[in-house]
Amino acid sequence: MRGAKSAKWVAIAAVVAxxxxxxxxxxxxxxxxxxxxxxxxxxxxxxxxxxxxPLQPANTMESNGSIVTRALFTGxxxxxxxxxxxxxxxxxxxxxxxxxxxxxxxPGWKFHDGTPVTAESYVxxxxxxxxxxxxxxxxxxxxxxxxxxxxxxxxxxxxxTEMSGLKVVDDNTFTITLTSPIPYFVYKLxxxxxxxxxxxxxxxxxxxxxxxxxxGPYKFVSWDHKKSIEVARYDDYQGSNxxxxxxxxxxxxxxxxTAYEDLKSGNVDVLRQLAPRDLPVYKADxxxxxxxxxxxxxxxxxPAFYTKQWKGIDPKVLQGLSMAIDRNTITKxxxxxxxxxxxxxxxxxxxxxxxxxxxxxxTYDPAKAKKLIQEGGGVPGNKISIQFNADGGHKExxxxxxxxxxxxxxxxxxxxxxxxxxxxLQARDAQEVKSMYRSGWVLxxxxxxxxxxxxxxxxxxxxxxGFSNKEIDTLITxxxxxxxxxxxEKLYQELEKKLPEYMPSIPLWYYKVNAGYSEKVTGxxxxxxxxxxxxxxxxxx
Amino acid sequence: xxxxxxxxLLQMIPVFIGTTLLIFLMVYALPGDxxxxxxxxxxxxxxxxxxxxxxxxxxxxxxxxxxNYMKDMILHGDFGTQIASGRPVTEVLGDAFPVxxxxxxxxxxxxxxxxxxxxxxxxLRAGRLTDNVVLLITLLFISVxxxxxxxxxxxxxxxxxGWMDPNVNDSTDYGQLLMPAIVLATASLAxxxxxxxxxxxxxxxxxxxxxxxxxGLPKSRVVGVHLMRNSMIPVITYLGTDIGALMGxxxxxxxxxxxxxxxxxxxxxxxxxxxxTLVGLVTILVLIYLLANLLVxxxxxxxDPRIRYA
Numbered sequence: 001m002r003g004a005k006s007a008k009w010v011a012i013a014a015v016v017a018x019x020x021x022x023x024x025x026x027x028x029x030x031x032x033x034x035x036x037x038x039x040x041x042x043x044x045x046x047x048x049x050x051x052x053x054p055l056q057p058a059n060t061m062e063s064n065g066s067i068v069t070r071a072l073f074t075g076x077x078x079x080x081x082x083x084x085x086x087x088x089x090x091x092x093x094x095x096x097x098x099x100x101x102x103x104x105x106x107p108g109w110k111f112h113d114g115t116p117v118t119a120e121s122y123v124x125x126x127x128x129x130x131x132x133x134x135x136x137x138x139x140x141x142x143x144x145x146x147x148x149x150x151x152x153x154x155x156x157x158x159x160x161t162e163m164s165g166l167k168v169v170d171d172n173t174f175t176i177t178l179t180s181p182i183p184y185f186v187y188k189l190x191x192x193x194x195x196x197x198x199x200x201x202x203x204x205x206x207x208x209x210x211x212x213x214x215x216g217p218y219k220f221v222s223w224d225h226k227k228s229i230e231v232a233r234y235d236d237y238q239g240s241n242x243x244x245x246x247x248x249x250x251x252x253x254x255x256x257x258t259a260y261e262d263l264k265s266g267n268v269d270v271l272r273q274l275a276p277r278d279l280p281v282y283k284a285d286x287x288x289x290x291x292x293x294x295x296x297x298x299x300x301x302x303p304a305f306y307t308k309q310w311k312g313i314d315p316k317v318l319q320g321l322s323m324a325i326d327r328n329t330i331t332k333x334x335x336x337x338x339x340x341x342x343x344x345x346x347x348x349x350x351x352x353x354x355x356x357x358x359x360x361x362x363t364y365d366p367a368k369a370k371k372l373i374q375e376g377g378g379v380p381g382n383k384i385s386i387q388f389n390a391d392g393g394h395k396e397x398x399x400x401x402x403x404x405x406x407x408x409x410x411x412x413x414x415x416x417x418x419x420x421x422x423x424x425l426q427a428r429d430a431q432e433v434k435s436m437y438r439s440g441w442v443l444x445x446x447x448x449x450x451x452x453x454x455x456x457x458x459x460x461x462x463x464x465x466g467f468s469n470k471e472i473d474t475l476i477t478x479x480x481x482x483x484x485x486x487x488x489e490k491l492y493q494e495l496e497k498k499l500p501e502y503m504p505s506i507p508l509w510y511y512k513v514n515a516g517y518s519e520k521v522t523g524x525x526x527x528x529x530x531x532x533x534x535x536x537x538x539x540x541x
Numbered sequence: 542x543x544x545x546x547x548x549x550l551l552q553m554i555p556v557f558i559g560t561t562l563l564i565f566l567m568v569y570a571l572p573g574d575x576x577x578x579x580x581x582x583x584x585x586x587x588x589x590x591x592x593x594x595x596x597x598x599x600x601x602x603x604x605x606x607x608x609n610y611m612k613d614m615i616l617h618g619d620f621g622t623q624i625a626s627g628r629p630v631t632e633v634l635g636d637a638f639p640v641x642x643x644x645x646x647x648x649x650x651x652x653x654x655x656x657x658x659x660x661x662x663x664x665l666r667a668g669r670l671t672d673n674v675v676l677l678i679t680l681l682f683i684s685v686x687x688x689x690x691x692x693x694x695x696x697x698x699x700x701x702x703g704w705m706d707p708n709v710n711d712s713t714d715y716g717q718l719l720m721p722a723i724v725l726a727t728a729s730l731a732x733x734x735x736x737x738x739x740x741x742x743x744x745x746x747x748x749x750x751x752x753x754x755x756x757g758l759p760k761s762r763v764v765g766v767h768l769m770r771n772s773m774i775p776v777i778t779y780l781g782t783d784i785g786a787l788m789g790x791x792x793x794x795x796x797x798x799x800x801x802x803x804x805x806x807x808x809x810x811x812x813x814x815x816x817x818t819l820v821g822l823v824t825i826l827v828l829i830y831l832l833a834n835l836l837v838x839x840x841x842x843x844x845d846p847r848i849r850y851a
Contacts, residue, residue: 050801052626053625132592139589264707426574
C-alpha cells in the first residue's frame with residue numbers, strides 16, 4: 001500500500017511542476033511552402049535573422065530589421081548601382097542655397113491601409129522620431145534639421161515637439177531647413193529613417209512596430225516571431241520598383257551554415273551571406289547561382305590617438321605599417337577571396353569613389369615600410385596590438401595582419417581579443433583601447449562624405465579614435481559649404497587624397513557579397529549595401 | 542509524506558532567490574551596455590540612450606533593479622520587457638519553451654526507452670559479446686562531441702541518403718525533430734545504458750533474485766519486476782538531472798539544426814546583455830531542475846519500499 005500512496009504524491013508533485021513551468025504562448029502554424037507557384041505571383045524566401053527592434057523605420061539599425069523595413073517603406077529618394085539619386089516618392093527635391101530644400105511629392109501614392117501619403121505624413125513622422133521620448137535609435141539622423149536642438153536638447157526638457165525647420169506648404173509640398181548648408185543632403189534622405197508614417201501609426205506605435213503599415217512595394221502579412229516574416233506585393237504601388245514577385249518570406253536562421261544547407265535542399269531561396277565553412281565549395285555547388293560582388297563597406301584598423309603610443313605620432317610610421325600589410329595575399333588566402341584589397345578610405349559603389357589616390361601606401365613593400373617607420377621615429381614601444389571582437393570571425397585575419405607586420409618590419413604585434421562585440425564597443429567608447437582597434441564601416445548613403453566627414457571630423461559621430469586635425473576639419477567645412485553637390489563631391493575627393501599625409505586609419509579591404517540563390521528564382525541582384533534587391537527577384541514556375 | 546513535499550517546496554524559495562540574484566549580478570558585471578549596444582559602430586544620440594536607460598530602470602542601483610524585477614515577477618508574473626525589441630519577456634519565453642519542450646521530451650523518450658532496453662540486455666549478458674558491443678558503442682557516443690555527431694547525421698541522412706531535410710523548418714513537426722532529438726539524446730543515452738547495465742549486472746546476483754528464481758517465478762517476472770525495480774534508482778537519479786540538462790544545454794544542437802529554442806535564446810540574450818530575458822529563462826530552468834529533483838526523490842520511495850519520507 002505504501003507504494004501506491006507514494007505514487008499519488010508523485011502525481012501531485014508532477015502537477016505542481018507542470019503548473020509552474022507552463023508559461024503560455026502556443027505555437028502557431030508556420031508558413032507553408034507554395035511550391036506550385038506561378039510566375040508573377042510566386043513567393044520566395046530569404047534568409048534573415050530575427051529583427052532586433054520593432055519594425056519602426058526610425059528604430060531599425062541592424063541589418064535584419066532594415067531589409068524588412070525597406071521592403072515595407074519607400075522614402076523620397078533611392079540610389080542606383082553607381083550611387084546616383086533616383087526619385088521615388090519625391091517628384092523633386094530642390095534647393096537654391098543647400099540649406100532650404102523644397103520637396104514635392106508625386107501625387108496619388110497611398111499607404112497600405114488606403115490613406116494618402118502627404119507632406120504631413122513625412123513631417124509628422126520625422127518630428128515624432130526625433131523626439132527623445134519616443135526612443136527611436138536612429139533619431140540623431142534628424143540633427144541636421146533646424147530646431148532639432150529644441151526637440152532633443154542635450155540637457156534638460158525639450159522646448160518644442162516640432163522641428164522648426166520642417167514646414168508643410170500644401171498636401172504634396174514641404175520644406176526642410178537645415179542648420180547649415182549640406183550640398184548632398186538629398187543623399188541622406190534615401191535612408192529608411194526618413195520614411196513617411198500613416199496616421200494610424202501614432203495611435204499605437206508599439207503595435208505598429210509589430211504590424212507595420214507602410215507605403216513600400218510590399219505590404220505586411222504576418223510576423224511569427226523567430227520563425228518568419230511574410231510580406232506580399234502591394235498592387236497599388238506607384239513607384240518604379242514594383243515587385244516582380246508575389247511576396248517575400250523572411251525566414252529566420254540563427255547561423256549561416258544551416259541556411260546554406262537549406263538552400264541546397266530547396267528550403268530557402270535567397271541567401272545574404274555565406275559562412276566561411278562553405279566558401280571553398282559554394283561556387284562548385286551553385287554554379288552561376290553563386291554571387292561574388294563588391295559592396296560598399298570597408299574594414300580598417302585605427303590607432304587610438306588618445307593613447308600615449310599614438311598621441312602626436314608622425315604619420316610616416318602609420319604609412320610604414322600600412323605598407324607592411326600584404327593585403328593581396330591575406331585576402332586571397334586567409335579570407336578566401338571574400339574581400340578586395342583597399343585602395344582608399346571610400347568604398348566602391350559610392351559616388352566619389354576613386355580607384356587610385358596616387359599613393360603607394362597600400363602596396364606591400366617591406367623595405368620601404370621599414371624605412372618609413374624609421375624616418376618617423378619608430379613605433380613607440382616597438383609593439384602594437386589590434387583589438388577585435390572574438391565573436392565576429394576577425395581572429396584569423398587579425399593574426400595574419402599581425403604576422404605580416406612583424407615579418408616585414410620587426411614590430412611586435414598581437415591581437416587583443418574582446419569576448420564579444422558588446423565588450424569591444426565598451427572598450428572603444430570608454431577610450432580604453434590599448435593600441436589599435438578593428439573598425440568597419442558600411443555605407444549609410446552612397447556619397448563619399450559618409451566615409452570621410454562622418455568618421456574623421458573632430459566632432460563626427462563615427463569618430464571613436466580621437467583623431468583630430470585642424471586642416472581636415474577646415475577641408476570638411478569647405479566641402480560642406482560647396483555650392484553644388486558635384487563640387488562638394490570633388491572637394492571630398494581631394495580631401496581623401498590628402499588623407500595619406502595624416503593617416504587617420506589604415507584601410508585594409510573592401511567587403512564582398514558572397515552569397516547564392518536557389519533554382520526556383522532568377523534576377524537576383526545585390527545592392528551596394530550588400531542586401532539582395534527583393535523587388536527584382538522573379539519566381540520560376 | 543505531504544509534510545515532506547511541503548518542506549521541499551519551501552526549501553526551493555531560498556534557492557530560487559539565490560540563483561536569480563546571482564545571475565542578475567553576473568549579467569550586470571559583464572562589460573557592455575544593452576542600450577549602447579543597439580547603436581553599434583555609431584555613437585547614437587545621448588538623449589535617446591538616457592531615455593531608454595531610464596525606461597528600463599538601468600539608471601538605478603543594481604539591487605534596486607533586482608528588487609523591482611523580483612517584485613514584478615512574483616506579484617504580477619511579469620518578467621519585464623526586452624530592451625531591443627520592446628517585447629514582453631513572457632512572450633519571448635512562450636516562443637522558446639514549447640519548442641525546446643518538444644525537442645527535449647522527444648530526446649528524453651528516446652533516451653529512456655533505448656537506454657534502459659540496451660542496458661538491461663547488456664546487464665543480463667554481462668561479460669558476453671552483446672555486452673561488449675553495447676559498451677563499445679556507448680563509449681563511442683560519449684566520446685564523440687555532439688556537433689560532430691550532428692554533422693555526420695546531416696551528411697549521411699540528409700545530403701547523401703536524402704531521407705529528411707537537413708534542418709528543422711517546422712518545429713511542431715515531430716518527424717523533423719527526430720534527427721536533432723536523436724543527436725541530442727546520444728550522450729545521455731550512453732550514460733543511461735551504462736548505469737542500467739552495471740546496476741542490473743550487480744543485482745542479478747542478489748539474494749532476492751535467487752529467491753525469486755527458486756520460487757519458480759517466470760523469468761519475465763523476475764527481470765521485469767524484481768530486478769528492474771531495484772536497479773532503477775541510480776538511473777532515475779541521472780534521468781532527473783538530465784531533464785534540466787536537455788532543456789538548457791541544447792544550445793549546440795539547436796544551433797546546428799536551426800531550432801529557435803531556449804538554448805539559442807539564452808545565447809542571444811547573453812550577447813545582447815538582455816539581463817531580464819536571461820534571468821527569466823534561467824529562473825524557469827532552475828524551477829525545472831528543482832522540481833525534477835523532487836520528483837526523483839519521491840520516486841525512490843515508489844521503487845524501494847524501504848525508503849520512507851516523513
